[in-house]
Amino acid sequence: MSKILEQLATAIIEGDIDNTPKLVQKALDEGLEPLSILNDGMVMGMNEVGRRFKAGEMFVPEVLMSAEAMQAGLKILRPLLVSSGAKLLGKVIMATVQGDLHDIGKNLVGMMCEGAGFEVIDLGFDVPAERIVQAVKEHKPDIVGLSALLTTTMRQMAYTIKALEEAGLRDKVKVMVGGAPVDAEFAKKIGADGYGSNAAAGAELAKKLVGAA
Amino acid sequence: MEVHKVNYEVNATPTLQILTEDEIEAIYFSSLRVLEETGVRCYNPEGVDILHAHGAHVEDKNLVKVPSWMVERARSTLPKKVTVVGMPDKDGKRKYRMDLVKNSAYWGTGSDTPYTIDPYTLKRRRSTYQDVKNLAIIAEALPNIDFFMSLGITQDTAVGTYDRWQYLAMLEGTNKPINITAVDVEGLRDQLEMAYIRLGGKEEWKKAPAFSLYIEPVSPLSHDPIVIGKLLFCCDNDIPFVYTPCPQAGATAPCTLAGVLVQALTESLFGIVLSQLRKPGAQVIIGGLLSQMDMQTTVMAYGSPEMALLSAAYTDITKWLMVPMYNTSGCSDAKMFDEQAAMEATLNTFIAGLIGGNMIHDVGYIESGLTSSPDMLVACDEIIGMVKRFLQGIPVTRETVPLETIDQVGPGGHYLGTDHTLRHFKTEFWKPVLMDRLDWDRWVKAGSKPMRERVHQRVLEILQAEREPLFDEKMYKELRRICELADERHKGEEMGIGIV
Incomplete structure (x- = not known):
């Protein structure tokens, strides 16, 4: 690995939001390929973050800083990668469903997905099915992530999936669901494509759903 | 009992305190400041209207900032019990x-x-x-x-x-x-x-x-x-x-x-x-x-x-x-x-x-x-x-410091038969229901059961015990009727996705 890629990986691990874009720019100036900068530098760093998190050597706030650094670097890289025709991980729309104000879980999954390299569009909380359908039409995401904390709002996940079906969009996106009262069985019952029991599992699932893991 | 004749302080119960009054005040006044300056989001328009009509500031439709005097006034009517x-x-x-x-x-x-x-x-x-x-x-x-x-x-x-x-x-x-x-x-x-x-x-x-x-x-x-x-x-x-x-x-x-x-x-x-x-x-x-x-x-x-x-x-x-x-x-x-x-x-x-x-x-x-x-x-x-x-703590009184009984039993005796013991052994000690205090042999004879098993056994005993219904069939039907009417009103909202 070249020195600059090594530095970039370290910047990601350290969650260095200021330095990461600078290092990305420096790598580009040195003539490195955007895809190599991503995969051999940033993703290497993020993989190490994942390993350390699992081993209990890094904690959530640090992982989120790394995810932010990742996004700061991707801001520069993404347009170059797109124009070079490289395949990116894709877009995720995240929402806490209608009637539910609890969004910490949704936020965590969104940030973890950003760390994995996804572009994340966060629709916020208390989001009605129609707004999600509208956002899918507008942003053409690969994945829609739905979150709920209450059993009464869990139903909104089913309503949303049905609304996506009715709009003819269901086969265009994968739907993943999560939240404290949700489980794999419920996800299956309402026709979701997957369930994540925690934020890291959510990001892993997102990768799986786009065929990247 | 040997006690001071004056300035005698008792601890009727154990006490625990985490924060001093100064610390509590620091937290309370900080909360007042957050409520007044940062404000809170209230997504209920009726709630916002009530607060606004009585002096709260409202920004951005639902960001409510409540002045401290409103909190102080609310506290004056708040029940203490x-x-x-x-x-x-x-x-x-x-x-x-x-x-x-x-x-x-x-x-x-x-x-x-x-x-x-x-x-x-x-x-x-x-x-x-x-x-x-x-x-x-x-x-x-x-x-x-x-x-x-x-x-x-x-x-x-x-x-x-x-x-x-x-x-x-x-x-x-x-x-x-x-x-x-x-x-x-x-x-x-x-x-x-x-x-x-x-x-x-x-x-x-x-x-x-x-x-x-x-x-x-x-x-x-x-x-x-x-x-x-x-x-x-x-x-x-x-x-x-x-x-x-x-x-x-x-x-x-x-x-x-x-x-x-x-x-x-x-x-x-x-x-x-x-x-x-x-x-x-x-x-x-x-x-x-x-x-x-x-x-x-x-x-x-x-x-x-x-x-x-x-x-x-x-x-x-x-x-x-x-x-x-x-x-x-x-x-x-x-x-x-x-x-x-x-x-x-x-x-x-x-x-x-x-x-x-x-x-x-x-x-x-x-x-x-x-x-x-x-x-x-x-x-x-x-x-x-x-x-x-x-x-319940330890009350220190003439009755609980039995100098006469101690004098009576003296060195080397025992307290099992004293009036003092008879008066107190039923109330002074907590009686375990599930905690085990058997000696080894009796514990083995009782099945060598760990706590977990004894607890679970108690659960089953309670559930299997015969019990009278708490109210009659007529009352049950009346109560159930309200549930059924609610189901009727909300029919069609479930989309067949009951959780169980």
């Missing part, structure tokens, strides 16, 4: 009573877990009507459980009207005071109607409410429109309500425990102000499940020492404010009733008792509040028993 009395027995007497006031401790269960541990298979699964009823039956049988919350959501009934069925299941199981949950105002109204029926009329409710309502602000600093609707309904109908957040330090609240206290107090003070504007004298209980997000797992910790410490510190604040406290104990992050569950529950139950109550909920919670456990509930009853004994 809230009383909830259970349902009548066959003789018409309502014998279970909670007087929630400074330094009084009442223990009860927690509410609305998606899962429960099946008492017969010991498998974790979605909770049902029968589970709620069973757990209420267990709570009814346990002497140290003073109130009940639905240890499980009824998920084999319609999702949108589960609350009425859940209340019915609880009423079938226990006459103790209940802290209910409600889907919305309509669900709350239906349950109030059910309570009137069960009590034999609205007048009985006026004497003393038979349930309180559990509602939450959403941390940080947000107030749900439906929840505020329920709060206003409670004020209008003399229903005491618990308005307490579940902030997670480091995630939905500041990472420091003092920061959590400030934010939680701000969230509850908002509820106090709104309630007292709606109806001076409205009965509010504050407190919460104050804890942290575990930075490794992202789980909200229920068994952490920080949870116990925060609850105790917050109780100091509520004592200073003179408002009833909603405390937390008897809960754990363990996945079953095991050694971890026992350790965590013992610590938090002990602390909640020592600090002085008041309405101590979540007894029987495992898996960080996602699962209820009959075994945990029964074991905690024993823990509470030990704690209550501890709280």
